[in-house]
Every structure is written in structure tokens, then in C-alpha cells.
Amino acid sequence: MKHLFSLLVALLVAAASHAQGVLQFEKELHDFGNVPEGTMATHEFKFKNTGNQPVIIANVQASCGCTTPDWTKTPVMPGKTGIVKAVYSSSGRPGIFNKTVTVTSNAATPSTVLTIKGNVLNKDQIKATLTPAQLAQGPKLELDRAGHDFGKMEAGQTPSARFTVKNTGKQDLVLSAVQSQCYCVGYKAVPAPIKPGQSATIELVYNQRKLGPQQEAVTITSNDMHGDAKLTLKANVVQDLNAGSMVKESGSTVPFK
Incomplete structure (x- = not known):
């Protein structure tokens, strides 16, 4: 009887140790091949849980x-x-x-590394391979x-155009x-x-903290092989927009003392 009990305990422990989820990816590497510069190369790695318990992905960390x-x-x-x-x-x-x-989860293999690779071609390289008819x-x-002038703005503000x-x-x-x-211009x-x-309509947000007259050359990239779009943003950045009015008030005549 004692041996039978020990055997049952051992079987239960073994069963518990095998009760785990398993992440099985269709593939762990994706080659984009040639990628036009300026595009967002996107791939979904699909996986299936082939285990016997739920799988929860705790984090995915890019290199x-x-x-x-x-x-x-x-x-x-x-x-x-599911997908990554x-x-x-x-x-x-x-x-x-x-x-x-790197995919981290509660699966039987707690960490899986997925890889993406490719070759980014600039527009001149791509354009050289196209015929005039293809380009058209x-x-x-x-x-x-071609641009926008924000006028006077306060440092740290985020006006948009x-x-x-x-x-x-x-x-x-x-x-x-x-x-x-300046790395201070982006899409809203x-x-x-x-x-x-x-x-x-696109809306560009400007976040400039550098004081004084500013002029930013901005490039909008796209899949247009003719070239990128360029524009200019201008602004006069001050520390405090209310500073001028406060100075005037402090210099005004005080009727009663």
C-alpha cells in the first residue's frame, strides 16, 4: 500500500510538471529582402499554444x-x-x-528570440532600377x-500646424x-x-525648448520614389509669453502709495 501511494504521488508530480503552455512559432526569422528607405517594415510572427495550460506573454524586448x-x-x-x-x-x-x-512568457521555454533582417535601399538606389513608365x-x-511660421511661442509648448x-x-x-x-517635430x-x-490633412507637432528665432528644415518621407517632401517651420521661442506684459505692469505709474 505504501509503495502504491508513493507511485501515485510520483505520477501526480510528473503530471504537474508537464502541465505547461508551449509557444510554437510558425517561424522565428523573417527576411524582408529589399526595403525602401522611409517605410515601416512590419511582420507578424504567428504562434500556437500547443501545450495544455494558458500562455501569457509577459514582455517583448527589441534589441x-x-x-x-x-x-x-x-x-x-x-x-x-497569437502574434508577436x-x-x-x-x-x-x-x-x-x-x-x-526577445519574447518572455510563462511557457515551457520561457524565452524565445525572433529575428528580422533585410536591406534598406535609399530612393536613389530604387529609382535607378525603375523605368520611366514604372516611376509614373x-x-x-x-x-x-512649403512651410509654417508659429510666431512667438513659449519654450516647451507643443503647437501644431x-x-x-x-x-x-x-x-x-x-x-x-x-x-x-532638432528631433522636435512629429506627427500628432x-x-x-x-x-x-x-x-x-496631416498635423505636425513642434516641441522646441531652445530660445530665440528658430528655423527647422523638415523632411516627410514616404513611398514616393520621386523624392521626399521638404518644408520649413519657423518660430520665435521665448521663456515666458507673459514676461513682456509683467515688465510693462511693473513699470507703470502707481497712483497711491
Whole structure:
């Protein structure tokens, strides 16, 4: 009887040790091949829980700031599927890339490394491979104006300027990164693709803390092989917009003492 009890305990322990979720990815490496500079190269790694317990992904850590991960946040039940998404920002990064995202979970294998790689081609390289007819079939970006002057603004404020973008080409226009030397200009919201012949409003947010007259050269990258769109933002940045009025008040005549 004692031996039978010990055997039952051993079987229960063994069963408990095998009660785990298992992350099984369809593949752990994705090669984008040639990627046009300025695009957001995106791939979803699909997985299935082939174990017998729910799997919860605790975190997904990218190897660099140029890669943004996302993943299924809810528990993945046995037999069900989920995704880990990796988005690589190719703007300003021409050449070969090889990046990883590390998936941490409560699965039997607690850590899995996924890899994305490819070769970012700048627009001149891509344009050289296209015939005039192929180039004419692509998207084409046109801005309604070449710049915006914010006038006087307070340091740390985040004013925005709206521009109208029209796609005069023959394929969907996809806007990607906003580039500036100050790293202080960005989209208020990620623009959606613009259909041929359609227009859309984009809103650029400006966050400059450097005082004095400022002039920022801004580049909007896209899948338009004709070139990137360029514009200029201007502002006169002051420490405090109320400082001038306070000085006037302090210098005014006081009728009673």
C-alpha cells in the first residue's frame, strides 16, 4: 500500500510538471529582402499554444530603439493562436539590418528570440532600377505649402500646424517618418494611406525648448520614389509669453502709495 501511494504521488508530480503552455512559432526569422528607405517594415510572427495550460506573454524586448514590438496581451489558451509583431523603422537607416525581439512568457521555454533582417535601399538606389513608365505608375506627394511660421511661442509648448497632402500619383501614398535635425517635430497622429487623386490633412507637432528665432528644415518621407517632401517651420521661442506684459505692469505709474 505504501509503495502504491508513493507511485501515485510520483505520477501526480510528473503530471504537474508537464502541465505547461508551449509557444510554437510558425517561424522565428523573417527576411524582408529589399526595403525602401522611409517605410515601416512590419511582420507578424504567428504562434500556437500547443501545450495544455494558458500562455501569457509577459514582455517583448527589441534589441534596438529602431524596432517597435507589439503582441497578444490576453492569455492564449491551449490550441489557440497569437502574434508577436515587429515594426522596423527604416528612415535614415540605409544598408543591411539584423534585429531581434526577445519574447518572455510563462511557457515551457520561457524565452524565445525572433529575428528580422533585410536591406534598406535609399530612393536613389530604387529609382535607378525603375523605368520611366514604372516611376509614373507610383504614388506622388504634393504639399499645399512649403512651410509654417508659429510666431512667438513659449519654450516647451507643443503647437501644431496642419498641411494638406495630395496624392497625384497612381498608387496609394504611404507617409512614414518625419525627420528634422532638432528631433522636435512629429506627427500628432499617424497618417493613413492616401488613395490616388485623394487629399488628406496631416498635423505636425513642434516641441522646441531652445530660445530665440528658430528655423527647422523638415523632411516627410514616404513611398514616393520621386523624392521626399521638404518644408520649413519657423518660430520665435521665448521663456515666458507673459514676461513682456509683467515688465510693462511693473513699470507703470502707481497712483497711491
